[in-house]
Amino acid sequence: MPNLILSRLTKTFGVTRALRDVSFTVAPGERIALLGHNGAGKSTLMKIVLGLIPFDGGMATVLGAAPGDRAARRQVAYLPENVAFHPALTGLEQIRTYLRLRGEAARDAMGLLDRVGLADAATRRIGTYSKGMRQRVGLAQALIGKPRLLVLDEPTSGLDPVSRRDFYATLDGLAADGASILLSSHALTEVEARTDRIVILSQGAMVANASLAQLRQQAALPIQMQVRARDGAADMVAESLGGARFNGATVNLNFAPDQKLARLTQVTALGALIEDVEVIPPSLEDIYSHFSKQVRP
Amino acid sequence: MNAILAISAAEFRIALRNRWVAIAVAMMALFSLVLTGAGSAPTGILGADRLSVTVASLTSLAVYLVPLVALLMSFDAIAGEVERGTLPLMLTYPLGRVEILLGNFIAHMLTLTLAVAIGYGLAAGVAIWADPRASAGVPAMVRLFWTSLILGAAFVAIGYAISVIARRPGAAAGLAIAIWLVLIVLYDLGLLAAVVTDDGGRFTTEIFPWLLVGNPADAFRLYNLSASDATAAAAGVGAAAHAIPPAYALASILLWPLLGLGLAVLAFRKVTS
Numbered sequence: 001m002p003n004l005i006l007s008r009l010t011k012t013f014g015v016t017r018a019l020r021d022v023s024f025t026v027a028p029g030e031r032i033a034l035l036g037h038n039g040a041g042k043s044t045l046m047k048i049v050l051g052l053i054p055f056d057g058g059m060a061t062v063l064g065a066a067p068g069d070r071a072a073r074r075q076v077a078y079l080p081e082n083v084a085f086h087p088a089l090t091g092l093e094q095i096r097t098y099l100r101l102r103g104e105a106a107r108d109a110m111g112l113l114d115r116v117g118l119a120d121a122a123t124r125r126i127g128t129y130s131k132g133m134r135q136r137v138g139l140a141q142a143l144i145g146k147p148r149l150l151v152l153d154e155p156t157s158g159l160d161p162v163s164r165r166d167f168y169a170t171l172d173g174l175a176a177d178g179a180s181i182l183l184s185s186h187a188l189t190e191v192e193a194r195t196d197r198i199v200i201l202s203q204g205a206m207v208a209n210a211s212l213a214q215l216r217q218q219a220a221l222p223i224q225m226q227v228r229a230r231d232g233a234a235d236m237v238a239e240s241l242g243g244a245r246f247n248g249a250t251v252n253l254n255f256a257p258d259q260k261l262a263r264l265t266q267v268t269a270l271g272a273l274i275e276d277v278e279v280i281p282p283s284l285e286d287i288y289s290h291f292s293k294q295v296r297p
Numbered sequence: 298m299n300a301i302l303a304i305s306a307a308e309f310r311i312a313l314r315n316r317w318v319a320i321a322v323a324m325m326a327l328f329s330l331v332l333t334g335a336g337s338a339p340t341g342i343l344g345a346d347r348l349s350v351t352v353a354s355l356t357s358l359a360v361y362l363v364p365l366v367a368l369l370m371s372f373d374a375i376a377g378e379v380e381r382g383t384l385p386l387m388l389t390y391p392l393g394r395v396e397i398l399l400g401n402f403i404a405h406m407l408t409l410t411l412a413v414a415i416g417y418g419l420a421a422g423v424a425i426w427a428d429p430r431a432s433a434g435v436p437a438m439v440r441l442f443w444t445s446l447i448l449g450a451a452f453v454a455i456g457y458a459i460s461v462i463a464r465r466p467g468a469a470a471g472l473a474i475a476i477w478l479v480l481i482v483l484y485d486l487g488l489l490a491a492v493v494t495d496d497g498g499r500f501t502t503e504i505f506p507w508l509l510v511g512n513p514a515d516a517f518r519l520y521n522l523s524a525s526d527a528t529a530a531a532a533g534v535g536a537a538a539h540a541i542p543p544a545y546a547l548a549s550i551l552l553w554p555l556l557g558l559g560l561a562v563l564a565f566r567k568v569t570s
Contacts, residue, residue: 050389053569073391084382088314089307100303101390125314141386 002027003063003149003180004049010057011044011204018044020205021058026180028148031171033191034184036201037292042184043081045201046151049182050078063148074102077147081154081184083138087127091118091137094126098141112140117166131158139167143174150174152183156190168194188212188284200291208291212284219290221282223260225253225267233273241266249275300392304400309407312370318408321366325416332358333420348424348434352441355420356521359413359445360514364452364481367409371456372473374401375565376466384568394565398457398558402450409449417442441521447550448517452477454557461564481514506541516549 002025011019019041026032036042047053048060051068065072085094091113096106113122116136126134135158142150150171156164171181171194185191191198192212200208208215228250229237238245241263243253255263260279267277282290312318332354375398378384387397421438425431456473463469488508495501509515523543 047385050385052385052388070391070393073389076389078386078389080382080386082382083386086307086311086381086383088311093307093310097303097307098390101300101392103299103391138386 001064004182005061006045006049006058007060008058009045009048009055009060011041011048011053011055017204019048019055019201020203022201022204022206023058024199024206024209026149026182028178028180029175030197031175031181031195032183033188033195033198034182034201035186035188035191035198035288035292036184037186039203040201040292041204042201043153044204046078046153046182046184049149049151050076075145075148077142077144077150079135079138079142079150079152079155081157083134085126085134085137088125090123090125091129091133091140092122094137095140095144099144102145104145108144112143113137115143115170116140117163132160132163135159136163139170143170146177147174147179149180150182152181154185155183156185164190188288192284200288202292202294207294212287215287215291216282217257219282219287220257221286221290222254223257223282224280225255225263226278226280227251227253227267227274228276228278230273230275237270237273240270300390301396301400301403304397305403305407308401308404312404312408317370318411321370321408321412322415324362324366325412326419328358328362329355329416329420330423333423346424346430346433347428348421348431349437350434351420351424352434352437352521355417355441356518359441359448360518361481363409363413363445363449364514365477366412367405367449367452368456368459368473368477370405370408371401371453372460372463372469373466374398374405374457375460375568376463376469377460379464380466394568395562398561398565401457402453402558405453406446406450409453410446413442413445413449417445437521444517444521444550447554448513451513451550451553451557454554454561456557457561458557458564461561461568464568480512484512485515510541510545510549513550513553516546516553519543520546520550 004026006025007023009019009022010017022041022045024032034042034045044053048055049062049067051062051066051072060067062069062072063075089097092109095109095112099106099108099112110119110122113119116139118133118136118140121129121133126137129137135155139155142152156167159167171183175181181195183191183195188198197211198208198215199206208218210218225243227237227241227243231249234245234249234251238251241251241253243251245251253263264277264279267274309318333351335354375384378387388394417438421431421435424434455476459472459476460469463472488505492501492505495505510519519541520543523541523546
């Protein structure tokens, strides 16, 4: 059974429809990236899953219970966007408190802080921490116990590239142990290799729910090919391939994905006229904007 | 229970670091000592022991100071968490909202107990040192101590209700001061004006005693004064003290913390983030 089931989930704030009929599931061990512009409904969806706000229609089941149920809260970890803590407490004291709130032994705190690379700053007050350090305290508290569902709202904001990599490695370990991970992000480039499935929200509606490879296929965005001709052969190459010439020796071609092999055959047929060829697939940003532009009426 | 104590431990540590414990203790100690010094003059005239006189002075002080300290500590409890953005995360932990409030309550009551114990303890120490007969006033002092804590508990609880309802620390602070002004200062003035206007009519004899005992601060004063003959003379509203059985006053001060906490819990349940 999936750890998280959302079915036709709907939420309205006044006249704004924050979520419209959103349905998807997250299986144990699955890592899902929730993408969307600001205001697309990512945080709202997460808060509903956590039981922080009620929803108006549809159904949500978290680990077999209603969202926010104590049974659900025991096994769900949350990392809020821009996580904050009381500045007067040290990182160690804060994590010890969170451990006790989850019924775990407070002595595990140092181990958790070590895991997120904060062991050296553990006895300093959180008020002196940088944003990235606070984010890591947030991550440490999300690792407490053995959460079966992690809800992470923009978890890597404020983290440097190395910390980001460590962070995703930690997530991989949790997912390998069977935890479900639902994380939100602005950037498809970041979650590309680190998630199993991508859910894109646009104005509260779910416009995509598939792996990156499937999304690439569904979008069917044109592929670009840059063919560099030998000296003096550019015009001939441009003419025979029917592309636009630019930069003196390079010819640009745009075509649908299913024409890729046919186009390549054409290029190879020109043989000695060609110096080099480069195939550029649609960028992740292109794919993301393709889907996030789709809005149901 | 472990969760409640975990919150209490963190909150008490925060109160220590924010100097709240030090401020509360210093305030109570300073005012208690000043009053003890000022209250030494009439001892001979009244013939009461020095500690009983100190208790009378401290009762008048506590009515103002204990609710003020309690409100100043508690108004930020939930509103502060909302402002810092720490509340949503806390609400996703497997503990009830009642437990969050009780955790805060224990920490704030511990701070208040320290402040009141040190303040009154200093005053009692001076009185006993200066007057060998002062041990006669010990029961009154003990009663003042625990009733002060219950009075404080009432206003800590009211502070939480304010904190939850106001949501923002600024609004909560304003509301806390307004509640203090109304319940502690204006309420008595209003009653006094009404009694004067009424000139011994039905209001004065039938409604006024209930209005008096319904206010936690007045109930506190009534209970401490009615239970101690030596100090009755010292009180402005002392005359009313005899019209109301002390048990009613005691019931009122015991009920207020529960009422405040109940209101805070009800309001807190409605909070979504």
